[in-house]
Amino acid sequence: MTTAAPTDHGFTGLTGWAADLLLSVGDVGIGLLVLVEVVVPPIPSEAILPFAGYLTQTGSLSLVGLIVWSTVGAWLGGLVYYAAGRALGMERAVRMVAATRLITREDLDRGVTWFERHGRPSVLFGRMIPGVRSVISIPAGAARMGVVTFSVLTLVGSGLWNGMLIGVGAALGTEHERLEQYLGHLDLVVYGALGVAVAVLVGRRVHEARAARSATRSSQASPPPPSSPSTSSTPSRGTSS
Template sequence: MITGAASPTEGLTGIVGFAARSIDTLGEWGVGAFTLAETVVPPIPSEVILPLAGYLAKQGSLNLFLVFATSTLGAYLGALLLYLLGAKLGLDRSIRGLSKLPLVDREDFEHAAGWFRRHGRSSIFFGRLLPGVRSLISLPAGAAAMPLGTFTLFTLAGSGLWNGALIGLGYLLGTQYQLIEEYSRFLNYAVYGALAVAVVLLVVRRTKRARAQREDARR
């Protein structure tokens, strides 16, 4: 761990600072909890959480291998929840329910479902590497009754590759504290900007859909 007055999270502000302090407090299992939540309902993206976890591992606050294990387990459990939901309710009913969640729109699920139809089981592996698809691809897999063993294998492989790359990036940057501070400021702006864009797109989509439904009702 860092000695003296300096703390591994000192100088990290905004949502990145909050995430870093939360990870430092909750430990490796907190990383797993974050990745589980991000898989189901993206609160703070893994692009923020995992490099910070790798950075804290380099500082000695976390165990690197346990961070990788818990983050991959969390990603798998989150994916499994959506898989089981799709298998239980079917695609349409699942989409109708989940599209009511904040910052989630029906078109996002339909995009993931279309990706699964086009690419089949390989979409479970490669989808874990694609923001916007990674969190939602499990739903159509469950609805299509994809074998659980195949789903588990492809999910663990894809999630492990994604998590390992981001954790490794943070670990390598762990010796460059100044770069971490600059990285955190950039990520803050990126996350805030992404949230703003997501809100605007969600409002625009739902406004267009409501207008189309009103026009259909008049016909």
């Protein structure tokens, strides 16, 4: 494993941060980033892996090492959600992950639907679909898919996806400006996605608070239900003549 000084890359922003980590830690760094990307979206492998591939052409990192470590990172990240689904069951695991606000309930439901529709192949191909690859492990664990089967499908799918993205960067060779332009656009997309996520989170909290206040006012304004007329159990006394 080879490393270079973090200041050698010349990138800035999110890509520059990833470059610093990769050049400081080496091949293992990409595995760490991919692991975090699977567990805590939306760290973008679409930005990190092509840059890592580019670094292999400068002699800073190993092509084989990057593919291996990125695939191991994706597998370990997948095991986190697999274990949650297996231990808690589908609904409880989905509720728990949705409560963290790291992944939306819509994305979780989409992953569940994908798994229910396609079964085992969804674990393989889901690793290549953004928004699905992070959550497909939950229904796989809840369905008690064998850990060996899950691991093989995850390793193969993640290896193909990561290898393709790393290969894109490697194919650019030393064309630093073209890669920087590509990653710069992705930086803007990622920052925009983060901004939208924050706005959605704030809007959801405001909507929930308003709904709770409205429900409270409605319950206070509603008159109590009329009580049923009580009947006397004492028989009426007649008058004597």
